[in-house]
Amino acid sequence: MDSPARRNETYFAFIEAANLLQALMEEQTKRDGGISYLQFVLLARLAGAPDGRMRMTDLADSTVHSRSGLSYQGRLLEDAGLIERVPSTDDERSVTAVITETGHATLERVLPGHVEVVEQGMFSVLDDSQLDALSDGLTAVRDRLRTLVPSAAQRRKKRA
Amino acid sequence: MDSPARRNETYFAFIEAANLLQALMEEQTKRDGGISYLQFVLLARLAGAPDGRMRMTDLADSTVHSRSGLSYQGRLLEDAGLIERVPSTDDERSVTAVITETGHATLERVLPGHVEVVEQGMFSVLDDSQLDALSDGLTAVRDRLRTLVPSAAQRRKKRA
DNA sequence: TATTGTTATACTCTATAACTATA
DNA sequence: TATAGTTATAGAGTATAACAATA
Numbered sequence: 001m002d003s004p005a006r007r008n009e010t011y012f013a014f015i016e017a018a019n020l021l022q023a024l025m026e027e028q029t030k031r032d033g034g035i036s037y038l039q040f041v042l043l044a045r046l047a048g049a050p051d052g053r054m055r056m057t058d059l060a061d062s063t064v065h066s067r068s069g070l071s072y073q074g075r076l077l078e079d080a081g082l083i084e085r086v087p088s089t090d091d092e093r094s095v096t097a098v099i100t101e102t103g104h105a106t107l108e109r110v111l112p113g114h115v116e117v118v119e120q121g122m123f124s125v126l127d128d129s130q131l132d133a134l135s136d137g138l139t140a141v142r143d144r145l146r147t148l149v150p151s152a153a154q155r156r157k158k159r160a
Numbered sequence: 161m162d163s164p165a166r167r168n169e170t171y172f173a174f175i176e177a178a179n180l181l182q183a184l185m186e187e188q189t190k191r192d193g194g195i196s197y198l199q200f201v202l203l204a205r206l207a208g209a210p211d212g213r214m215r216m217t218d219l220a221d222s223t224v225h226s227r228s229g230l231s232y233q234g235r236l237l238e239d240a241g242l243i244e245r246v247p248s249t250d251d252e253r254s255v256t257a258v259i260t261e262t263g264h265a266t267l268e269r270v271l272p273g274h275v276e277v278v279e280q281g282m283f284s285v286l287d288d289s290q291l292d293a294l295s296d297g298l299t300a301v302r303d304r305l306r307t308l309v310p311s312a313a314q315r316r317k318k319r320a
Numbered sequence: 321t322a323t324t325g326t327t328a329t330a331c332t333c334t335a336t337a338a339c340t341a342t343a
Numbered sequence: 344t345a346t347a348g349t350t351a352t353a354g355a356g357t358a359t360a361a362c363a364a365t366a
Contacts, residue, residue, distance in 0.1 A: 003288070006295055011278050013298040018178035019224055020305035036332085057347065064179055069334055071349055076332095085348095093342045093347040118171050125304045126297060128163070133293030134301075135166055137286060138173040141294075144285045145180035196355085216325065229357055231326055236355095245325095253324040253365045 021121060028117050033110035038063070039077060040114070043099060043107045046083065052099040055088060059097060061152045082106055181281060188277050193270035198223070199237060200274070203259060203267050206243065212259040215248060219257060221312045242266055 022037065029040040045062060046052050060070040074097060077083040082103035088094035099107075126134060182197065189200040205222055206212055220230040234257060237243040242263035248254035259267075286294060 003291070006291060007278070007283050010291065010295040010298060011282065013295065013302045014178070014181075014282075017298055017302040017305055018174070018182075020302065020309045021174075022178075023224060023309050024305065038333090055347085064183060066335060067348065068336080068350080072333075075349090088347095091343075091347080095348060118167070121305050121308055122171065122174075122301050123167050125300045130293070130297050130300070131163070131166060131170065133290070134297035135170040135173065137290050137294035137297070138170060138177055140285045140290070141282050142173045142177040142180065145177055145184065145281050148281055149180045149183050198356090217323090226358060227325065228327080228359080232356075235326090248324095251324080251366075255325060 024117050024121055025114070028113050029110050032113045033106045035080075035082075035106065035110070039073065039082075040107075040110055042073060042077065043082060043103055044111075046097060046099040047104065047107055052104075053096050056085070056095045056097055057153070063152075065152060066155075067152070077103070184277050184281055185274070188273050189270050192273045193266045195240075195242075195266065195270070199233065199242075200267075200270055202233060202237065203242060203263055204271075206257060206259040207264065207267055212264075213256050216245075216255045216257055217313070223312075225312060226315075227312070237263070 025037045025040075029035050029037050033040065035043070041063065042059060045059060046054055056070055056074060057067065060067050063070070065073070074083065074085055077097075078085055080102075082100060084098045084100055085095050086098060088096045123131065185197045185200075189195050189197050193200065195203070201223065202219060205219060206214055216230055216234060217227065220227050223230070225233070234243065234245055234255075237257075238245055240262075241260060244258045244260055245255050246258060248256045283291065
């Protein structure tokens with residue numbers, strides 16, 4: 001196959017695979033934990049941070065969200081008892097999000113099924129060399145895209 | 161790197177790359193044509209179909225949407241003059257969407273920049289062998305995911 | 321009876337701007 | 344002055360169910 005057609009096909013496969021995976025994830029996190037995929041990601045990030053806590057802004061920058069969008073999600077997660085928002089000790093302007101016991105429990109209820117979906121949906125059809133190749137390619141593309149899309153923090157700066 | 165860590169890294173790279181690419185696409189289609197990425201995809205599908213026409217249901221099934229969601233998008237596109245919706249001749253229950261001259265013009269205004277974004281964001285960092293490997297891997301994953309996610313038509317059947 | 325499509329409705333999510341408070 | 348966060352508000356998108364019309 002010549003290169004332009006190959007690129008076109010690869011692009012479409014990428015977009016469709018991403019949409020399908022997203023749909024699977026939404027279904028799974030909703031079913032196993034009653035939370036959206038985004039909320040699962042936020043919980044997972046908090047759980048992975050030291051002491052299960054992170055500043056709201058850092059949490060926003062690590063996803064693609066505006067701060068108002070994160071405030072909204074933060075309120076939902078807090079109302080559900082999955083996180084708490086407490087004033088930061090070092091900078092009183094800041095709010096620190098902390099994952100609760102309930103949050104940990106929910107995460108642990110969702111995680112096994114999540115791993116299973118990724119395994120079944122992505123990796124079960126790839127052998128080791130394909131996995132390596134896919135990993136290399138996706139990492140290179142992601143790094144490139146990072147240089148093209150400003151982070152939430154950069155977007156704020158730019159507007160100011 | 162051992163395999164579980166490799167998989168985890170690959171999964172995250174995939175999700176992040178997809179999110180970043182989506183953000184770039186939304187920005188580009190909005191800027192060049194005043195339409196959302198989904199609307200661009202719908203227009204492109206219509207333009208690629210024989211006579212630039214397709215049944216609403218088939219259009220819905222080729223994306224991930226419910227029919228009500230497509231009705232909504234169809235109305236937006238029709239209000240913008242980019243498509244027309246006409247009764248189907250062979251089956252009077254059906255509605256056929258047809259891309260208009262304005263729709264073609266909009267598509268042609270968006271397409272070059274779109275190709276450019278894909279080229280710059282994805283392919284400029286891959287050599288030929290990486291492209292082949294990425295294509296193979298993504299195609300395999302997409303095909304696998306297709307078997308796991310029911311189409312819009314299947315979802316309708318299941319509920320009935 | 322089943323299928324196609326639309327619409328009413330309600331819900332989720334997002335972004336902008338205005339605001340408060342602290343650095 | 345700049346930064347952190349919230350909130351009001353408005354807009355875009357989605358899904359379900361009820362509906363009308365045709366197969």
